[in-house]
Amino acid sequence: MQYRTYGKLGFQVSALGMGCMRLPRIIDKQKNESQVDREKAFELIRYGVEQGITYFDTAYGYHNMTSEAILGEALGQGLREKVRIVTKQPFGVMKTQADIRRNLEQTLKKLRTDYIDVYLIHNIQAPIWEEIKQRQIIEAYEQFRREGLIRGIGFSYHGLLPAFKDILAYYPWDMCQIQQNFIDVEREATAEAIRLAGQKGCALVIMEPLRGGCLANPPLQIQRIYDAYPVKRSAVEWAFRHLINYPEISTILSGVTTLPQLKEDIQIFSQPDAVPGCLSAEEQHILSQVKATYESLTSIPCTGCEYCLPCPHGVHIPGVFRQYNDGVMFGVFDQPKRGYMLMGRQNQDASQCKACGTCEARCPQHIPIIQELQTAHEALKGWIE
């Protein structure tokens, strides 16, 4: 296993981290619910530790608030001290200082530990950033650090570069966690966020390196590009190598669900050349070709310009189209469906559309938005969490 330095906190972590958001599940379709398959999850976590993974990422809310407890139980019997545990508290449950402390106490209990290595504000987004500052969440986290309950302070972020820059510049964070992969170099916080975090000495952790697993199973036209290269690698390895190549990244999270996936990941991150600078110019060009080919597969020509917003009924039109295009592009709708379900919780999904037509008049691409929203809704609805 390759190891890297964790920003200014200075400790070493495995370059492969295990994300505990996609633990194996047992789905009960009749009851419309699911729960973690505990035995399989324990097997994965313990095997990861045995093989040298020292970084585990979870969150208060993952798996209907059971992920922390599963991880804590799996790391019993002396494994906790061998690893770094990172978890996150969501903004929605941090209404008062008492809430913030109570939630941390619950998390410590679930994780069966006296301290969290790095404690994150979960999923900071531009619209809630001002309120995060007003609620004095960072100040509460600083107090926890003085008490020895947490050792580092960070945030996870899904959003665009401008807000990321503001958040990063506001506070001397110990770490930040962002979505990146070779499809997203110009999307989300972009590859520029990697450079900026590195400049500040902020440990950088990457989530969604395989875009929810979508990059693991490429369509034929993309597989042909990989196959034409003399060095044979799986699509998973290509995607990981894109990120391993950055010296600023401390850990790349993989949300493994099965033991074979975990074994493949460990093998990739254990190679002697799985280090920064591992991609040649030719290999980077191949990944650019792969990215362009994926993008040519999308079906709604939405550029994300947001000229159609705001919708008077709250529909996040480019967000809906992005989820749909991702499903079409990768031929797999699991991740987009989950994202769409989360949009629905914020009343931003296509079911809110009242067909007023305001947006269509503003769209420079002349997209029949009302009709395409219906198509997207049919394809994306029905995710069971």
Ligand code: SF4
């Ligand atoms: S047509 Fe639908 S999505 Fe477009 S502005 Fe009206 S309500 Fe919003």
Ligand code: SF4
């Ligand atoms: S205006 Fe059209 S292209 Fe721009 S985000 Fe809206 S739907 Fe997409």
